[in-house]
Amino acid sequence: MFRNAKAFSSFSVNDLGAAKEFYGQTLGLNVEETPEGLSLQFTGAGAVFLYPKPNHEAATFTVLNFPVDDVEGTVAELKKRGVRFESYDLPDLKTDENGIARGNNGPTIAWFKDPAGNILSVLEPKYDL
Numbered sequence: 179m180f181r182n183a184k185a186f187s188s189f190s191v192n193d194l195g196a197a198k199e200f201y202g203q204t205l206g207l208n209v210e211e212t213p214e215g216l217s218l219q220f221t222g223a224g225a226v227f228l229y230p231k232p233n234h235e236a237a238t239f240t241v242l243n244f245p246v247d248d249v250e251g252t253v254a255e256l257k258k259r260g261v262r263f264e265s266y267d268l269p270d271l272k273t274d275e276n277g278i279a280r281g282n283n284g285p286t287i288a289w290f291k292d293p294a295g296n297i298l299s300v301l302e303p304k305y306d307l
Contacts, residue, residue, distance in 0.1 A: 186224055189241045190231035191216075191294035197228050200293050204259050236295030244300045249278055249286045252300045256290065264289040264297070 191197040194216060201218055202209040208219040215229035226242060246252045253263060253276050263277025266289075273279045278288045287301040 184224065186227055187241075188227035188229060189237060189296055190234045191228050191292065191296070192231065192234035193293060194228070194230050196293040201228070204256075204261065234294055236291070237297060240289065240297045240299050242296075242298045244298070245303045246300050247302065249288055249300055249302050250276070253278060253288050256300070261290050264291070 198209055198211070198216055201207045201216070210217040210219060215227055218226045218228065220226070244252075257263070257276075264273070265277055266273045266279065271279060273288070276288070277290070278286060280286050285301045285304050287299050289297055289299045291297055
């Protein structure tokens, strides 16, 4: 039924202006304003829609992942742009001093938050997505 649908993901933010600046300027994504919110355009991968929600509550899980060839280099560049990475010291998940998790039965990955508190990541995939 939906095999050929142009599906997209969406999540809420509490401040469209801050989101537009963060996703467009800090992360360097193509951001299109619409009457309903913001559309993040990805080369060959569709779009993600951000909509305003006055009573927004940040997701407690990762809402958007950015596959990269070099997590360490990407983290360093994003830190220069003011992005702060999350730190975890849990039994099954530990990050290093740069916020990068390695060898946790998953990809090399680092998490950060957008201005609305939604969790994003940069990761080196173990397989083709």
